[in-house]
Structure formats: C-alpha cells, structure tokens
Amino acid sequence: xxxxxxxxxxxxxxxxxxxxxxxxxxxxxxxxxxxxxxxxxxxxxxxxxxxxxxxxxxxxxxxxxxxxxxxxxxxxxxxxxxxxxxxxxxxxxxxxxxxxxxxxxxxxxxx
Amino acid sequence: xxxxxxxxxxxxxxxxxxxxxxxxxxxxxxxxxxxxxxxxxxxxxxxxxxxxxxxxxxxxxxxxxxxxxxxxxxxxxxxxxxxxxxxxxxxxxxxxxxxxxxxxxxxxxxxxx
Numbered sequence: 611x612x613x614x615x616x617x618x619x620x621x622x623x624x625x626x627x628x629x630x631x632x633x634x635x636x637x638x639x640x641x642x643x644x645x646x647x648x649x650x651x652x653x654x655x656x657x658x659x660x661x662x663x664x665x666x667x668x669x670x671x672x673x674x675x676x677x678x679x680x681x682x683x684x685x686x687x688x689x690x691x692x693x694x695x696x697x698x699x700x701x702x703x704x705x706x707x708x709x710x711x712x713x714x715x716x717x718x719x720x721x
Numbered sequence: 722x723x724x725x726x727x728x729x730x731x732x733x734x735x736x737x738x739x740x741x742x743x744x745x746x747x748x749x750x751x752x753x754x755x756x757x758x759x760x761x762x763x764x765x766x767x768x769x770x771x772x773x774x775x776x777x778x779x780x781x782x783x784x785x786x787x788x789x790x791x792x793x794x795x796x797x798x799x800x801x802x803x804x805x806x807x808x809x810x811x812x813x814x815x816x817x818x819x820x821x822x823x824x825x826x827x828x829x830x831x832x833x834x
Contacts, residue, residue, distance in 0.1 A: 613780075616763075642821055651758065651809060653825035697763060699823070707752045707771065707817055710780070713763030 611636055613710045616698050620716035627688045631715050633681040633698030640702040643674055645683045648695045648714065657683075657696070688719045724748075727812050727826035734802050734833055742797045742829050744812030752815040753795040754779075754823070755787065757808040764811060770795055802833045 616633045623629050635643075643660040658665065660672040660681050671684040681698055698712035725746040734740050744753065751772050756764040756779075766779030768787040776787050784806060786798045799806055812826040 644822070646823075651828070653811060653827055654764070654823075655825070656822045659822075701821060707815055707821070708766070708769060708777070708779070709752075709754055709813070709815065709823055710766055711756070711764040 612713075613637055613702070614698055614700050614712040616712035617715050618713075620718055622718045622720065623688055625688055625690060625719055625721055627719075628684065628686050629688055629717065630685075631683045631696055631698070631717075633683075633712055635679050635681070635698075635700045635702075635710075637700070637702040638679060640679075640700045642701040643681050644699040644701075645670075645672055645681075646697040646699055646711070648697055654697055654711075685717075688717075690719050690721060693717055693719045725812060725814055725824050725826045727810075727829050730827065730829060732829060732831045734831070736802060736804060736833055738802050740799045740802050740831065742799075742810055742812075742831070744795045744797070744826055746793055746795075746814045746824075748814065748816065748824075749792055750814035750816045750824075751792070752817060753789065754813040754815075755785070755795065755797045756811045756813065757781065757806075758811060758828075759808050767797065767810075799831075802831075804833050807831060807833045 645657040646654040647657045648654040669686045695714040728743045754769040755767040770776045770789040810829045813823040
C-alpha cells in the first residue's frame with residue numbers, strides 16, 4: 611500500500627464549478643500535511659498547509675481528519691488558471707520530515 | 722543567486738554510465754530530498770537527508786547513491802544508469818524550524834539511452 615494515496619483523476623470541470631480532492635495516508639504518526647500545485651511538470655509549489663481545525667485561503671479550503679487519516683482540498687468557483695496537478699503531501703518518519711507525495715490529481719477547468 | 726538550484730537541467734547518458742545530478746541550496750536548510758517523477762507515479766522519494774552526513778532511504782532508493790558532506794550540497798549519483806531511470810529528478814529542501822514548506826529546484830530531465 612502506498613503511504614499517500616489520492617483520487618486518480620483527471621477531473622474535468624467547467625469554470626465556476628466546485629471540485630473536491632481527497633487523499634489518505636497510512637502512517638498514523640504523520641505530523642504535518644500540505645497541498646502542493648504542479649504545472650506542466652515544473653517544480654511543485656506549496657498551495658496551502660492543512661490543519662486539524664481546517665483552513666481556508668480564498669477559494670481553497672483544506673481539511674484534515676486524523677482519525678480517518680484523510681485530507682481534502684475543496685476549490686470553489688473554479689478558474690481556468692486552476693488547471694494543474696494537485697499533490698497531497700505528508701511529513702512523517704522520525705523527526706517528522708520524511709516528506710512523501712501522493713501521485714497527484716490532474717484538474718482541467720474548461721470555459 | 723539565493724535558492725535551490727539543480728544541474729544539469731538536461732542530461733542524456735548511455736546505459737551503464739555513472740551520472741551525478743547536483744543540488745545546491747543557499748538557505749542552510751537542514752533537510753534535503755531527491756525525488757523522481759514519472760508519468761502516472763507522481764513524485765517518489767529516492768533519498769533524503771536530515772543534516773550533513775545523515776542520509777536515509779526513501780521509497781525507491783535502488784540504483785542510487787547520495788552523499789551530504791556539506792549542508793548546502795546533496796548530489797545524487799546513478800552508479801550504472803539504466804533505461805528505467807529515465808525520469809525528471811527534483812531536489813527539495815526544508816527548514817524544519819519554520820513553515821516546513823518544501824522548496825524545489827527546477828528539476829533535471831535525465832534520459833538514459
């Protein structure tokens with residue numbers, strides 16, 4: 611079983627749609643969680659951290675459920691510029707910084 | 722320039738050759754990572770390092786060697802390149818005392834023929 615698993619995608623949505631991505635992780639000792647965005651196999655860049663209390667940044671909302679070992683990302687009012695691959699990231703291991711990426715979920719937003 | 726840089730950006734090599742990919746960061750981040758990215762697999766962790774002279778295996782370490790004699794450098798060596806190692810390689814660093822955000826180099830596209 612992979613340490614971090616994501617919806618396979620791709621997701622094809624119209625502009626303005628709401629889309630949700632899910633991610634599960636296997637290591638219950640994992641300490642910190644993130645969503646990254648990657649465009650056209652360029653380097654990934656941090657989109658947002660994920661906290662147990664949930665956090666929101668504009669149109670983006672991230673949630674963490676430690677009991678279920680589940681992370682989600684919600685994008686509201688999708689824009690064409692949101693088209694990218696979204697990567698779920700988990701820090702685990704001794705000291706908490708063995709950083710494992712999910713395989714990514716591809717999003718296509720169409721006009 | 723400040724940041725994390727990888728070299729070379731592109732490399733073509735022959736099967737069986739030894740190849741070293743370089744990664745250099747100017748922030749003195751303690752943690753550094755090497756990933757490979759293939760279509761359908763996302764980023765897979767090859768090796769990581771918590772500090773100079775401390776390295777650990779990731780998900781797919783076979784066929785790779787790393788060293789970390791200095792905090793700022795984390796070279797990745799393919800001892801005897803195989804076609805299955807054709808991939809895009811990303812180096813990253815983290816400062817665990819701050820946000821734990823991973824900062825990436827621009828990647829090295831390696832082709833083994």
